[in-house]
Amino acid sequence: MRFIKLAFTFSVLLYVNTAFAQQKTIAAKVEALLNKMTLDEKVGQLNQYNGDWEATGPVTKDVGNKLDAVKQGKVGSVLNIMGTEHTRKFQQAAMQSRLKIPLLFGQDVIHGYSITFPIPLAEAASWDMPAMERSARVAATEAAAAGINWTFAPMVDIARDPRWGRVMEGAGEDPYLGSLIAGARVKGFQGKGLGNTDAVMACVKHFAAYGAAIGGRDYNSVDMSKRTLWQTYLPPFKAALDAGAATFMNAFNDLNGTPATGSSYLQRDILKGQWGFKGFVVSDWNSIGEMIPHGFVKDNYEAAEVAIKAGSDMDMESRAYINNLAKLVKDGRVPVTLVNDAVRRILTKKFEMGLFDDPYKFINPEREKATMNKPENIEAARDMGRKSIVLLKNEKQLLPLSKELKTIALIGPLSRERWYLKGAWSTDVDPNENVVTIEEGIHNQAPGAKILYAEGCKIKDSVATDFKEAVETAKKADVVIMAVGEDIFMTGEARSKANIHIPGVQEDLIKAVVATGKPVVVLLMAGRPMVFNWTAEHAPAIVYTWWLGSQMGNSVADVLFGNYNPAGKLPMTFPRSEGQIPIYYNFLNTGRPAQGDNDTFYRSSYIDAPNTPQYAFGYGLSYTTFSYTNISISKTAIKKTESLTVSFDLKNTGNTAGEDVAQLYIRDMVAQPLRPVKELKDFKKVMLAPGETKRITFTINKEKLQFYNDNLQLITQPGEFKLMIGAASNQIKLEKTFQLTN
Numbered sequence: 001m002r003f004i005k006l007a008f009t010f011s012v013l014l015y016v017n018t019a020f021a022q023q024k025t026i027a028a029k030v031e032a033l034l035n036k037m038t039l040d041e042k043v044g045q046l047n048q049y050n051g052d053w054e055a056t057g058p059v060t061k062d063v064g065n066k067l068d069a070v071k072q073g074k075v076g077s078v079l080n081i082m083g084t085e086h087t088r089k090f091q092q093a094a095m096q097s098r099l100k101i102p103l104l105f106g107q108d109v110i111h112g113y114s115i116t117f118p119i120p121l122a123e124a125a126s127w128d129m130p131a132m133e134r135s136a137r138v139a140a141t142e143a144a145a146a147g148i149n150w151t152f153a154p155m156v157d158i159a160r161d162p163r164w165g166r167v168m169e170g171a172g173e174d175p176y177l178g179s180l181i182a183g184a185r186v187k188g189f190q191g192k193g194l195g196n197t198d199a200v201m202a203c204v205k206h207f208a209a210y211g212a213a214i215g216g217r218d219y220n221s222v223d224m225s226k227r228t229l230w231q232t233y234l235p236p237f238k239a240a241l242d243a244g245a246a247t248f249m250n251a252f253n254d255l256n257g258t259p260a261t262g263s264s265y266l267q268r269d270i271l272k273g274q275w276g277f278k279g280f281v282v283s284d285w286n287s288i289g290e291m292i293p294h295g296f297v298k299d300n301y302e303a304a305e306v307a308i309k310a311g312s313d314m315d316m317e318s319r320a321y322i323n324n325l326a327k328l329v330k331d332g333r334v335p336v337t338l339v340n341d342a343v344r345r346i347l348t349k350k351f352e353m354g355l356f357d358d359p360y361k362f363i364n365p366e367r368e369k370a371t372m373n374k375p376e377n378i379e380a381a382r383d384m385g386r387k388s389i390v391l392l393k394n395e396k397q398l399l400p401l402s403k404e405l406k407t408i409a410l411i412g413p414l415s416r417e418r419w420y421l422k423g424a425w426s427t428d429v430d431p432n433e434n435v436v437t438i439e440e441g442i443h444n445q446a447p448g449a450k451i452l453y454a455e456g457c458k459i460k461d462s463v464a465t466d467f468k469e470a471v472e473t474a475k476k477a478d479v480v481i482m483a484v485g486e487d488i489f490m491t492g493e494a495r496s497k498a499n500i501h502i503p504g505v506q507e508d509l510i511k512a513v514v515a516t517g518k519p520v521v522v523l524l525m526a527g528r529p530m531v532f533n534w535t536a537e538h539a540p541a542i543v544y545t546w547w548l549g550s551q552m553g554n555s556v557a558d559v560l561f562g563n564y565n566p567a568g569k570l571p572m573t574f575p576r577s578e579g580q581i582p583i584y585y586n587f588l589n590t591g592r593p594a595q596g597d598n599d600t601f602y603r604s605s606y607i608d609a610p611n612t613p614q615y616a617f618g619y620g621l622s623y624t625t626f627s628y629t630n631i632s633i634s635k636t637a638i639k640k641t642e643s644l645t646v647s648f649d650l651k652n653t654g655n656t657a658g659e660d661v662a663q664l665y666i667r668d669m670v671a672q673p674l675r676p677v678k679e680l681k682d683f684k685k686v687m688l689a690p691g692e693t694k695r696i697t698f699t700i701n702k703e704k705l706q707f708y709n710d711n712l713q714l715i716t717q718p719g720e721f722k723l724m725i726g727a728a729s730n731q732i733k734l735e736k737t738f739q740l741t742n
């Protein structure tokens with residue numbers, strides 16, 4: 001035993017030493033190269049160009065020949081170049097530059113590369129870290145085989161406003177869940193580490209607080225206390241960093257009057273200072289140049305000065321660095337040491353990835369061909385899809401449907417849709433024919449059933465001309481499935497909405513079909529929480545499917561026909577109206593907290609809207625039911641250096657095997673400054689056979705009780721804490737209190 005321990009210690013030491021030695025040699029190589037570089041070549045490394053054909057932002061006009069610029073050593077990285085053929089062309093140009101410094105190829109591989117996985121917000125609803133890590137792993141493996149070595153993901157922006165179009169790209173509203181997901185995604189993208197040919201660098205974005213844009217309008221100002229920033233918005237970034245994220249991207253928004261791109265507080269003080277980040281920061285698309293319209297600087301010369309001083313290492317698409325940085329150094333406005341630091345950070349990553357040993361390492365057409373669309377990865381996408389689905393309502397156990405049904409009516413504009421099912425930020429590498437539609441998915445599961453189809457209306461129709469065909473079709477069927485929702489252009493970047501109801505007249509179509517008295521299952525597809533009060537009240541079954549990617553039809557049908565028992569839980573609060581926004585579960589109590597909806601002076605929201613959301617954070621049903629009983633706590637008082645455990649029985653009280661996500665919320669009853677009415681602090685996703693009971697235990701320690709004071713110190717305060725355990729933030733089943741002593 002002792003020998004094993006010694007051997008283990010020895011091998012750990014050996015590993016640490018080797019890693020250290022490697023870092024040392026890389027550092028030496030970086031220094032040697034840096035010493036050979038001219039100032040212009042250094043600035044070239046800080047410059048990132050968009051590729052030739054696809055643009056994910058306003059196209060820069062003055063470009064000239066990009067390959068020539070690469071040959072002249074004026075470019076350190078290119079984005080939006082996919083596939084080994086194209087990346088090779090650019091890398092070959094880099095190999096013709098004086099110092100032959102390889103390029104980095106960046107791409108928004110957000111939820112899959114060739115195989116499209118569910119949009120990130122949907123995946124967040126799975127609360128399943130290994131599954132999300134696998135999803136990112138598959139994306140990385142495919143992307144890395146196509147010449148890409150850097151993904152601009154994960155987006156870890158906390159978002160409390162469903163009007164914001166980019167909610168689809170993140171993990172929702174909660175810092176705890178968001179932090180776990182951030183870590184899982186980084187691990188998935190970076191796999192066993194940079195240097196492996198199936199690993200891409202992660203880029204955590206958008207640093208910081210981009211998701212808190214006022215009014216949910218993209219790119220908008222953010223105004224928040226530093227305490228809120230630290231408490232709610234920064235934790236997922238820190239978690240991503242702790243998981244080893246190689247790079248960060250800054251953000252378009254200003255934070256309290258300073259554009260994030262020009263913020264030394266964010267990039268130098270927090271990220272590179274307090275957190276000790278050793279990787280590099282890339283700007284967002286032209287975010288350095290956009291400090292001009294912000295009104296923060298007067299021209300690109302000043303923009304470059306502010307950005308490099310603030311810690312933005314690489315300039316995506318603004319040309320501010322390439323056109324001004326050398327002059328800024330010569331003019332004595334920017335010390336060359338700042339440029340050197342940025343170059344060092346970028347070169348280090350290039351060395352760590354092994355690009356100097358083999359610049360074509362990721363560029364292998366055979367591997368590219370062999371890696372795409374592997375059956376096991378398609379299966380993983382299907383599994384991720386069904387894990388992401390949230391069952392919102394299931395009256396009289398209408399679902400799951402029988403596979404023996406004779407006639408199914410499929411109604412709605414998304415029934416046969418293919419491309420939209422991928423959701424925004426998909427790469428479109430793979431032909432859309434490989435996407436499984438809802439109709440195909442249903443047919444695959446119930447091949448004997450006759451599927452009657454009626455479109456009913458278009459997504460954006462504003463006038464309900466005629467639902468006759470849809471109604472007649474519904475009447476002929478045993479059951480009706482409706483596929484309705486948004487289109488692919490309604491979420492994503494620059495796609496915020498003031499009205500987040502189900503678009504057009506689709507809810508009228510639902511009303512007309514429900515009026516037939518037939519059993520109706522509504523599938524709601526969107527990249528955000530939508531508002532659908534009538535449907536919530538009157539449709540017998542509602543399944544929130546989001547956008548699930550290539551396998552969407554199969555994933556949805558797996559749930560509809562009970563091949564898979566849904567277990568998804570909402571990662572964001574669903575409001576009843578836009579007027580309730582922002583609405584989130586972890587709010588602070590007022591001095592007159594709402595008791596009900598009718599007590600005049602104890603109302604904390606509106607006289608024309610209830611206090612509660614339509615669906616709460618953490619909510620989601622299963623085909624089975626669960627009970628929470630027998631709570632016990634190991635101690636009723638602890639010191640802050642101690643921990644306690646809280647345990648309870650979780651039982652499957654239904655007839656089907658299924659998973660529940662048991663959630664632990666904590667409230668610090670009296671604190672200064674105030675603490676939220678509840679905060680998610682732990683959860684367990686548990687599979688239970690019918691009748692089975694498992695005892696679940698959560699551990700509570702200082703990490704779960706501490707919070708930021710106004711001086712941004714993490715503190716705990718003695719006093720009473722309430723532990724709340726349940727199946728959603730508004731379905732607390734068990735409670736216990738304990739005292740924290742000093």
Ligand code: BGC
Binds near residue numbers: 056152285493
């Ligand atoms: C987005 C980033 C993205 C970049 C490159 C920007 O418009 O905000 O998230 O990575 O474009 O496509």
